[in-house]
Amino acid sequence: MNSIKAALLLGLLLLSSYSAIAQQVDANAMMVWGSAEVVRYHIVGVYQARTNVIGDPNWIGYADVTDRVTIDLKWKLTESKMLGVPAIQNQKSVVENLRNYEPKCLPPVLKGDYEHFDLVEIKEGLGGALELEVRTFYPASQVAQFCTGAYKSIPAKTDSHPIEFVVPSPVMMAMPLPDSDNLRVSPDKKSLIVKKDGWTWTFTPSLEPKK
Numbered sequence: 001m002n003s004i005k006a007a008l009l010l011g012l013l014l015l016s017s018y019s020a021i022a023q024q025v026d027a028n029a030m031m032v033w034g035s036a037e038v039v040r041y042h043i044v045g046v047y048q049a050r051t052n053v054i055g056d057p058n059w060i061g062y063a064d065v066t067d068r069v070t071i072d073l074k075w076k077l078t079e080s081k082m083l084g085v086p087a088i089q090n091q092k093s094v095v096e097n098l099r100n101y102e103p104k105c106l107p108p109v110l111k112g113d114y115e116h117f118d119l120v121e122i123k124e125g126l127g128g129a130l131e132l133e134v135r136t137f138y139p140a141s142q143v144a145q146f147c148t149g150a151y152k153s154i155p156a157k158t159d160s161h162p163i164e165f166v167v168p169s170p171v172m173m174a175m176p177l178p179d180s181d182n183l184r185v186s187p188d189k190k191s192l193i194v195k196k197d198g199w200t201w202t203f204t205p206s207l208e209p210k211k
Contacts, residue, residue, distance in 0.1 A: 055138025112139030
């Protein structure tokens, strides 16, 4: 008898939990995005972080770096696949407050423009993700030896590397998401926001008109 009561109580608790979740689901958003086949994504990435701007791994020179990139693409929801050729718009990086990793030491000197994130290409990745081909340009620079000693010249360097990029489903805007940098809905409920590694990525979907 006790086991039957326990099972009934557990069932009631589960039913109550499911009911609470269902009440939090945005039915209108679920109706819109749950039936969509293809969406247009306007994606804006904004970078803000302390960054090493010296192109030699044996030396460190920090700066406050900001950068921005905009991506417009078509996304097939049923296959988690990009359609066509995306539009990419890179903006120049802004570098401020150059400094040594030791506050008392002389700051580095940059002999050109540091470019943090130059998005060259977007292609299909693994498991429904995209692969971003990114180029970082480190200008020729000078760093202080022994903290306040003579400056040492560091040559310019270009680093190209792939980055895995996950495009969240717009169906997530209908779900009761926790307030997390991993994924949250914007206050106006029109976008999904991801924060990672100094980047804030804002994904704003719109419906692709059916032909």
